Amino acid sequence: MNDQTILPISRTSLAASAAMAIILAAPANAGETVLYGPAPDWIDAASLDLIDVEDAPSTLIYDWQQRLEDGVVTEYEDAAIRIDNPELLMDHGTVSLSWLPDKGDLTVHRVEIIRGDERIDVIDGGTEFEVIRRERGLEQRLLDGRLTATLAVSGLQVDDILRVTHSVTVDDQALGDEMQASQYLFQEPWQVGFSRAIVSWPENEDVYWRAEDVAGIEPPVVKEGYKTLTVALPIDELPDMPGDAPSRFSRDPVLRVGTFADWQELSRAFAPHYQVAAEVADDSAVAAKAREIRAATSDPLERTALAVRLVQDEVSYLLNGLDGGNYMPQSADETWEKRYGDCKAKSVLLYSLLSQMGIEAIPVLVSTRGGDAIPELLPIPGNFDHMIVRANIDGTDYWLDGTSTATRLSNIGDVPAFFYALPLPVEGADLVPMMQRRKAIPNMAMDGTTDYSAGIDFPSLFSLTMRISGPQGASLRAAADEADEEQLKRFASSFASGPGGALTSVALSYDDEEAVGILEVEGVMPTEFTWTDGRMRLSSDQTERFAFNPDRARPEWRDIPVRTGGPQYTRINATIVLPDGMTDFEATGDAVIDDGFANTVIYGKRSLDGNVIRYDVDVWNDLGEIPASNLPAHKRKVRQLNALKSEILAPEDFAWRWEVDSAMLARRVKPLLEAYDAAVDFAADDDWSPLTQRASFKAQIFDWEGVLTDLDTLIANQPSAYLLGWRGGVHEALGNREAAIADAQAAYDLDPSTYLALNLAELLAYGGQRDEALELLSNLPVSDDEEGSYASTFATVAGLAGRTDDAIAALEEQVADKPTNASVLNADCWFRGLFNVQPEAALSSCTKAIERATNSAPMLDSRAMVSYRMGDYDAALSDLDSALELAPGLSASLYLRGIVRLEKGDKAGRTDVERALRMAPELAAKYAMHGVVPKD
Template sequence: MRYGIYLAATAMSCAVPAVAAEAPIYAPPGAWVVPHKTPLAESSDARPWLLADQQVLIEGDKRSTFTDSAFRIQSAEILRNWSDMTFEWQPDRDDLIIHSIAIIRDGKPIDLLAQGLKLNVLQREKDFEERAIDGRLTATAPIEDLRVGDTVRFSTTLVERSTVLKGNGEALLDLAADPAPIRSGSVRILWPKDLPIKWKSFGKGIAPTESDKDGYHVLTQSYPLVKQDEMPQDAPLRFRRTPGIELSTFASWTDLSRTIAPVYATAGTIRDGGALAAEIDRIAAATADPKARADAALRVVQNEIRYLYRGMENGNYVPQTPEATWSLRYGDCKAKTLLLLAMLDRLGIEARPALVHSTLGDLLRDRMPTLGAFDHVIVEARIDGTDYWLDGTTAGTHIEDLADVPPFGFVLPLTPEGHDIAALPARRPARPQMAIAIEYDQSAGTAFPPLFDLTFTLRGAMAAPLTSLKAQAKPDQLRDFAQSALGKFVNNGVIYSRSIEIDEKNGLATIHAEGIGNLPWNRSEERPYLAIEGLADDFKVEIDRARAAWRDIPVATGNPYLMEYRFGLTLPKGVAFVAEGPAQTEREIAGFVLKRDARLSGNRLEDIESLWTKGIELPASALPTARAEAAAIKKSEFRMRAPAGYPTRVEEIADARKTKRLVPILAAYQKAIDDDPDEANNYLNRAAFNSGIFDYKAAMADYDAAIAREPTTASYLYRAWLKAMLGDYEAALADVGEALALDPGSEGAQWQKAGLLVELGRTDDALTVIDEQMASAKDKRDWLGLKAETLGKADRAEEGAAILAEALAEQPGDSSLLNALCWLRGTRNIQLDVALKDCTRAVELSQNSAAVLDSRAVIYFRLGRLDEARSDLDAALKLSPGEPGSLFMRGIIRGRGDDKLGATADLSLARLQNGQIDKTYAGYGIEPQH
């Protein structure tokens, strides 16, 4: 039930001799405490903490913290959530003094201690599962007969002592700011006037008053503070730190370094002839290379000494001896650091301990010199002129990674002569922390999904989760994990095989996956191309400094990190693809170094990219340049381009089916189905592929299997389309009925229903459906076109034309309505004298004129102007290659000239895509000549 002030006690805090008590002391506050005598505020304010009074007395390496708190039970919900009061202390160096516990009811105090309340003492080791034991005791106070409207008021003093500080004192106090649930709070800090304490405040609204009284210097600050200024989340931590006050008697970081250094002295810590000495001598005998020796020693500390934090028996700041650590085979960061220091010393390697903070290193440059500013300790070794920072608590460090710089920002080396805090350098890691390698096989053709082989590798500590996953995951869990983790790397491709491989020797963990991917070749230009999307394509500078108050705040670019991406692509043989754009580049933008080395040889492309995050702090003034440079990357796209005359998608499909090049792809889809036979999506994926290569019978079989497992509106509608393409309109209509049963409001289903009714000769029923949909449609143009088409098939084409003309009178210049009218007149061979003018206007107004060019070609065909019809069809097919209707019409025109081979090719491609196309155009009275 504590709130408001935080006196930092880190994972290494304050070791002292065992002089304190293992039970709370019941006594009044010390004479130095100024009692809070102001009546508690009673108002409708919703903040439950009526009082949060904190008073801290610093007497060198002894610190006493008095708290006086009052919490109001404002509602039944708060009462239900009330827990027993708890107070914690370290029995070997702290005293917990209980002054009072009372209930204030109707303005009158009920003294629970006077009524005999005694706290129960527990040793809970609440962080045991996090591999930490600290020996802390917990005193609990169950409050009986607590009621809504009561106020619980309690006061305690915690007395902490430390010999490690060598008579120095320090305190780190975080202060709550609005909107905090505190009505009235204050902090009072005092120390003997002859104690050389310096202090510093952080945050908006902190202005403590200073005074001298009874031989003490006193700081006083009320809180909650005013609401703190909002800061961007990518600002350095020192701009986002919790407001508070820090105090210290250390004159400087150098003074602190010199004071703590003896704790990590290694002289005499290893017993000659002992087991630890033998282990170190074994390393020395194996190699004379100091880097290899350091690596071997670090591996021993990381891999053979398990982590266990011991905060008891002087353990918060004082490490256990190397011999004890080797014997126990466990230790925390302090124990592992001292063991590694001792081993390196015996191996002749220069090394020293260095204090760090695992997450708040950026704050150190602005903080007061305090031991509480750190929560971790590592080893800094110097080998052949290079500094190495070695952390015995991590795992998987390999000799190649030994020089990697950890993400702590700043360190405080501990030396007998003292040392200032030092910034860690930016150094490119020797190996990537993450590496993705994707090998695509698109030798079957660019129209088809490529097969892929993917490896996703993590190293060092990042590899640990994959090691656990390999040991624990069931096949279904591994399948789900691989798809979610790797699917984004292969454009949501289908993974049908996956495995985890652990390389302990090299500190690597790899997921290996095989499957079917998706490389989107762009066919909007005459020569298709593939944009090679690598690390640079995802790079953005999305940093908000638009607010005036943020304009000069620098940017924290993140922890140092190296990622590697390898992209391999096997293209169709015998085709002269070319690379376009920057194949070899290296540039630094906003502290990120991007590198690409791409090479095309024959039908093989290999692209190696890396992204190194240097972890620097970027000044806000550098942002405009960074944004411009990032935007420039987007404009310099790297591509694979097909040569002139490359087959259209439909031509490529026809050739691949003829030459059996698709067998490996179909086999891969079968592997995906075999991998999870109950998953409907696996059948839908193969159905989409078969439909895409116009094998509608095979696609329909997979839709049957998918619907049997998971019937959906979309699946029924697509199967209905397949059945229609195979000429089975009655069965298609039945599937549309199933779709409407699942989703009666589906406009797409109603559209298909109307079209199928027309094919079945039930035009009146179709018109009924169309009229019903038009009545509620916001945009009626498509429905008008379908109605006109339906009237045309019912031999009422003139009526259909009149409907479209009427709509155009209300929406003149609407290209879709003009195209519908052009198409109706051409296919029904009516009003040709005015049709050409409207068709040409539609071409001029349309943004994508492929469809209207196709419609106008029918008019030209009806008028016997075959050259002009052919010209429109060529233009339409240039915009929309493979369009079956345009191919069919061009084939007819070619057949009436002297291009019989071209006619056969066009008609064949049209019929490959649509087996009903001859029947459809015969209905218009348009047929190839035989």
């Protein structure tokens, strides 16, 4: 069958709508020459006199009329378009008409320009159409044999009416005396002056018709010895249907007419052509190939798999619609000799090979789109757009597609999503359902390892292998063969695992024997452990992972089932390596899940072996549908599955990276540094992300000089306000205040935002340039949302400049204006504590800030500073412990806690101070300016 010309009817542009009827027939004197003459005498010609031309849409007439008689189908089209604008002039300035010359003739009846009362006959006087072979699909290996006649309409102007009338006859060699016709029925709100579809046939011939009930077609009437169906277009707009309804509920309205009484008759009409085409001599090359396969194995299923692979891999695809090829198949011998063919040719070759090996098989017609509607349609060939082979081995049906790829013994049992098939035995057959079965091997299998050996608060090394089987995997073969390093690097950049991820290698290969595309990726990525509720935890929260929420709220939708996609099978194996020596990790949640919803089945299990946790999950998505009555139960099941939560909980006493001594830290992070170095080397020349991630990691391990080196390189190649601001902070940590101010100024020059201005002002103030800082702030435009931050920075700068009263006044104004704003209240609290100005008056603001904050750790730190100034060390220590419980990496709180502990005579305070200064070395100088220093 012709994979291009007998696709199911679908909406097309009006310009192509004349070809919407899939009429496969041919005249007695078929040829490649355009004929000119009057319309057939049975035509009921449309008249412009019945239309208000001035007020009608630009499409004045679209009239389709078809007649089925004596094995020939004639399609007549009359189109009149008013050229309202230059765009329409361009669209219709050339007339194009297509036909299949081996099946019939194209006859042009009229090409006319109507200009007011004047009628200009464009083809009068010898003007003719130019004929070209239309092979628009050659790049997709499509050769349909269609010819196109074109005519540039000389003299056509805006405001003219162009009227073109023609007919095409079709007599398909494969159908004999049988006929078929299909007509798409345009719906409201299509705008047209006059349109209709008429189909007629002799009243004594057995012709059948069917259309969707919603189209409202009246039965045919007899006119002058012909049964005639007449449909006024556009028909009423079809009821809206949910997008997840099965195809049979939302198919386009099509009038189908044919001479096949049932599916068996259609099957019998087709079968002889395919039986004959599959016959080969014993000494033929096809028979020899069958013998080779028989010699290779005695297992009929293995033989079948080898035959399918032979047809898929050694015969290229070429749709050949020439010389009756739409339905007439190429012979098996010819297909093997030419090594190309369409779905019919490949199916015939496969059928021949299997028959030679004594394997029960038969070609079958299928529809690749909307196949669930086939049983409801009138039996005509145009319902099908593809051909495959059904083989039966030990009582099991196998559906074999010679035009697909990557079929192997492991996946030969997969059932395509075509729903129904029409077998083509000589005795004929009815439609048979293509019963689905669960896929035996995954479409995609992913095996990933995440290695936290360095520590759970460090980035992790990861490796990921994806094995993609079948046709999807075969699509990777060309990319694997190319093996272009730069292309892989670009791919790596887009594939990086989440924010902050960097890849060290990407490999792409294809296993031809297994028909599997293999993608292997290695790299480094940020930790997925988070500090929540006082524990480091790795969560596999399922929230919103599964979705099933079909809408059936409308009364007219309540009985419509829901379509489920498939068949699909996904396998995920995830391994998590935890640090050696760390014990007492806890795994929460069910160790096994065996559940599902709406034709989705999920099986997963978790296992723990020493410091290795493994998750194995299989998910099957099965093709089918869910009755509307079952939807509430499936929705509840999805909510239950999404509510599942499992976690890995770290020991409560695990050591943070700033708590690890330098020598051990260096040993633990060595593999991570090597990975970041490899990622930088692997990255494409214009990809600076890995270098940025390496700089960030060096900051995590307190290698400030290393951070500075990487930032220097980044800024030299892609300067930005963000990077300059970051480098300024590193300079400050290293005690390079002048360099810090310079970078902050450069960042502000590039991006004069409030945030960068406030940062620069504070650096200037702590660097002794208080007047410059105050001047910067005095000229700064500030939005209402930024006033709290502005007041805090202004107070700090003013305080350092000795203008304490101005600072207090600005803060009091903000508190009065925003008495419940946690940020504003905290600014007041922090300033009074840091500058030791009426600290006792700050407690109220401090407490209110804590009560109103989403994250109260900074507010607790501020109140601790106030308590420290007041000499209430126990209160300060309590708040600092609480702040560090919420945010263990809050270096300022750790530093102050060390100072408070030392004041209380607790020598552990020295450890707190040292650890805080590892994280933020600038704290010592900054706090010292306010008299907050560790006790000797």
